[in-house]
Amino acid sequence: MARTQEDRKADTRRRLLDAAAELFARAGFHAVSADAVADAADRTSGSVYAHFGGKEGLLLALLDDWEAGISEQMRAVLAPDHGRLQPDRVHTLWDAFAASTATGRTPDGLLLEHELWLHAARSPELGPAVATRYAAGREAMGRHFATWDARPTDPAPADLAPGELGTLVLALLLGLEMQRRLDPDAVPDRIAVEGLRRLLDSPVKATFDPAFDPQSDR
Amino acid sequence: MARTQEDRKADTRRRLLDAAAELFARAGFHAVSADAVADAADRTSGSVYAHFGGKEGLLLALLDDWEAGISEQMRAVLAPDHGRLQPDRVHTLWDAFAASTATGRTPDGLLLEHELWLHAARSPELGPAVATRYAAGREAMGRHFATWDARPTDPAPADLAPGELGTLVLALLLGLEMQRRLDPDAVPDRIAVEGLRRLLDSPVKATFDPAFDPQSDR
DNA sequence: GTCTATACAAAGATAGAC
DNA sequence: GTCTATCTTTGTATAGAC
Numbered sequence: 001m002a003r004t005q006e007d008r009k010a011d012t013r014r015r016l017l018d019a020a021a022e023l024f025a026r027a028g029f030h031a032v033s034a035d036a037v038a039d040a041a042d043r044t045s046g047s048v049y050a051h052f053g054g055k056e057g058l059l060l061a062l063l064d065d066w067e068a069g070i071s072e073q074m075r076a077v078l079a080p081d082h083g084r085l086q087p088d089r090v091h092t093l094w095d096a097f098a099a100s101t102a103t104g105r106t107p108d109g110l111l112l113e114h115e116l117w118l119h120a121a122r123s124p125e126l127g128p129a130v131a132t133r134y135a136a137g138r139e140a141m142g143r144h145f146a147t148w149d150a151r152p153t154d155p156a157p158a159d160l161a162p163g164e165l166g167t168l169v170l171a172l173l174l175g176l177e178m179q180r181r182l183d184p185d186a187v188p189d190r191i192a193v194e195g196l197r198r199l200l201d202s203p204v205k206a207t208f209d210p211a212f213d214p215q216s217d218r
Numbered sequence: 219m220a221r222t223q224e225d226r227k228a229d230t231r232r233r234l235l236d237a238a239a240e241l242f243a244r245a246g247f248h249a250v251s252a253d254a255v256a257d258a259a260d261r262t263s264g265s266v267y268a269h270f271g272g273k274e275g276l277l278l279a280l281l282d283d284w285e286a287g288i289s290e291q292m293r294a295v296l297a298p299d300h301g302r303l304q305p306d307r308v309h310t311l312w313d314a315f316a317a318s319t320a321t322g323r324t325p326d327g328l329l330l331e332h333e334l335w336l337h338a339a340r341s342p343e344l345g346p347a348v349a350t351r352y353a354a355g356r357e358a359m360g361r362h363f364a365t366w367d368a369r370p371t372d373p374a375p376a377d378l379a380p381g382e383l384g385t386l387v388l389a390l391l392l393g394l395e396m397q398r399r400l401d402p403d404a405v406p407d408r409i410a411v412e413g414l415r416r417l418l419d420s421p422v423k424a425t426f427d428p429a430f431d432p433q434s435d436r
Numbered sequence: 437g438t439c440t441a442t443a444c445a446a447a448g449a450t451a452g453a454c
Numbered sequence: 455g456t457c458t459a460t461c462t463t464t465g466t467a468t469a470g471a472c
Contacts, residue, residue, distance in 0.1 A: 009437065028336065030248030033465055044439055049467070051437090114336055118246065121329060121399050131400035138397075138404070158412050167397060167405060168413040174396055175389025179356075181339050182349035186356070187385060194376050195386040198416050227455065251447055262457055267449070269455090 013051050015041035017065055020058045025112035029059060029119065063116060063129055073100065074137055078144040089148060090196045094189060097173050098180075110177055134170070135163075142166030145200060168199050231269050233259035235283055238276050243330035247277060247337065281334060281347055291318065292355055296362040307366060308414045312407060315391050316398075328395055352388070353381075360384030363418060386417050 019040035023032045034055045035045045052058045077096040101110035120130035142162030160168075172195055180187040237258035241250045252273045253263045270276045295314040319328035338348035360380030378386075390413055398405040 028340065047438060111339060114332065117396060118332055118336065122246065127400055131404070134397055134400060135404060160409065160412065164409045167409055168390070171393025171397060171413070172386070172390050173393065175391065175393035178335060178392055179352055179385060179389060182345055182352060186349070186353060191378065191382045191385055194378060195389065195417060199413065264457060
């Protein structure tokens, strides 16, 4: 078949990317040689240069490969049919996010994310690309939150656009995971959920029994 | 004087640490050679090994040198006499934090912070040390928030210990700065302040005119 | 496109003089 | 303690065969 060599090429590319993702996440970009990546992918360093032009290109491609990125990940996390009828959507959000960065998973997402971020923060080339990904994640989250409910208490106390609410939620999730990574006990689920609630809940609903709300049912 | 050589020793140590802080922040730990640090400090690489045993030791010492760390920094930021009579303490908090990580500053605090975090997240030795620093920061912030006001609406809707509230605020600050670093326009001050308010403000006060609160003054 | 072999550069670290 | 000089290792990248 003619597909054989094409398949092999695509296969090599994928193997290299997978290996790079795992190694970069585990040991850090600088600590991993192009040779090490090739070895882990059962190839040789030459193939790295043939496909990506070098180690930096591998990082670039890794980003490209994740085009959907946070956006898709969040979409999946927030999907309406996320396994169960959400008894508490905020709790579900945190569970999913926490699970996706768990230490047990092979390619450690959170560390790779930070690895990418650190490079992007310094690189005029990578910066905008990663920024776009974050923006997409914010927007996706924000749009989803907007569908959660249009409560009678809307508009929100200080009106935030969907993307702006996404910015806050993404920030909290990232910051919580940073702390949890260094000390899991520092961020019990209870605290994380409470924080998300404070960002997401319309303040009124959280604390006031509707029966006591002087503006309701009047 | 007998102090001469001791002074020189201490001076060298300080110069090396300062140079390392700046270079590590600017280019990243791995991208900076021990030689480069020594050069920037007007010394030679030998002195790096004499003082710190190697490049890694330099990073360790850098952390130690920051023993006060976030805690002290936050203490300064939150000090009651922070220049002006706070018209809005939340806004002041954000301003100070944003300024402390501004791109203009020579040793870029935020990037060095992430550099340290990334190493700590992977190192059984560095991890606990950095975790302790974060904990100190959380507690310092939390204790300070507790003094802001004991409103009649206390206890809080879901009672959080001071350190737990600090966890949430620190998380939001870190996450917002991460996003702002990649795209300053993505995190306008307005949004950041609103986020902090949602975490810090007792929900009731934020939205309800006390005149409408059925439980007040009764 | 992939491999083997190798050139070339850079950085970590040490030895010994002062 | 600090410097100069150097050793050793490691990693990037390329050339050429298949």
